[in-house]
Amino acid sequence: MFAACLVKRLSLYRRVLGALASPEGWAGGLGSSDGEYVFSHDLASLAGVSAAQVRRDVMTIGYTGSPRRGYDVAGLIGRIGEFLDAPGGQSAVLVGLGHLGKAVLAYVGGRRTGLRIVAGFDVDPAKCGRVIHGCRCHGMEALAEVIAEHGANVGLVAVPGAEAQNVSIQLVRAGVRGLLNFAPVRLQVPEYVFVEDVDITVSLESVAFFARHDAVRRQAMIKEAVR
């Protein structure tokens, strides 16, 4: 079983590398790197991890760089794609087209990867039939049918907490095997379903805590420096 954090870092590397390889070549102040090749420490600083971590991750997916030149950007992007993406592409559906759902569509819609959000669902009849951010919206009654039609196996849950559990059951019943859950609720699903929670409240409280706590550590460091 591959570690979850490895997969997330690879996804991040790919995005960073994509920016490097793009036509304008990422004007940002990257020390070395001409856009063709990248060193582990450059990729590391762009991704906010250590250089050793980058090298270890690259090794894990079986890619190889060249001493003195670094990693071939296009080649590494390709290898990450082979590792992360489904060979024939993968389809996802989004349930809940409130502010959050729309924001997610706007974010992901632009990205060009092996993964597409092929349909949206909402209880609000006013939204049905409309196309939002390039994604067709259906009523909840069409859920199973549309999922089957596209062979989607990923579901995004962007509904209020009270409905999230119910929605997730419907998704799983329709064949979904991975859930990205934005609702502030822990979903109870069969163990063969993978759930990733994006819990804004929890993240926010965590930031608030460390905003204070780092201040404490700063003072401790100052004290130590004085001594």
Place this chain on the structure above:
Amino acid sequence: MFAACLVKRLSLYRRVLGALASPEGWAGGLGSSDGEYVFSHDLASLAGVSAAQVRRDVMTIGYTGSPRRGYDVAGLIGRIGEFLDAPGGQSAVLVGLGHLGKAVLAYVGGRRTGLRIVAGFDVDPAKCGRVIHGCRCHGMEALAEVIAEHGANVGLVAVPGAEAQNVSIQLVRAGVRGLLNFAPVRLQVPEYVFVEDVDITVSLESVAFFARHDAVRRQAMIKEAVR
């Protein structure tokens, strides 16, 4: 230094406990627990972690339960609050009032905790002066002033990727010490600033990966069972 994951779990426990303690007593099928007391394994299953993890966490924050009855719900909520929350409350500001910003306000606005989102900012003049989800919106030029006025030390960055770095610099300059970043960019900030990334693209790709990978593991398990 307290581990980041401990803080997140505590935040989660608190929310789950709050649901347990609420008037209607969480109709959901919790085996034991009458709403007054809760066992480590019940809290664990509600939070999606192991019972040993719960006991360890409770120990870490110095709370104590009673054998045979479990933890006092109200007492534990209180202790978690002492640990997580700033004594006099804490203020945060939100930059970017697009779909995502509004969604965040809707989520967090309802919650009653030591943390308040006291102001929003956006470049769009049409939004300035309005009150969205109970939060007053200002133009970017008022950033430093409003932050100073409220003594806010937490900032939420919900702007497009291209502007995120610039916004984060302004926030830090105005005194913010913790950032919750929704933009698909790694922020470069001084090391005394705590950054938490909520990276929807990365999370989604991770879910997509494990939706497939767990399927593989399932097949492997079936093979093994047949043998």
Place this chain on the structure above:
DNA sequence: GACGAGTTGTGAATGATATCACAGTGTGAA
């Protein structure tokens, strides 16, 4: 062609996190 500077690749060491397993204990039942 030989050299040296600056990379990568990776075994080993460290550190962080979660689990195990069981002694200790308060509680309700008899």
Place this chain on the structure above:
DNA sequence: TTCACACTGTGATATCATTCACAACTCGTC
């Protein structure tokens, strides 16, 4: 009042993730 059970608290252990540190290598330079 006594007892036994089911739970907590926690040292020890296992697992997972990251970093260290250095040999091996490659490329530009002399």
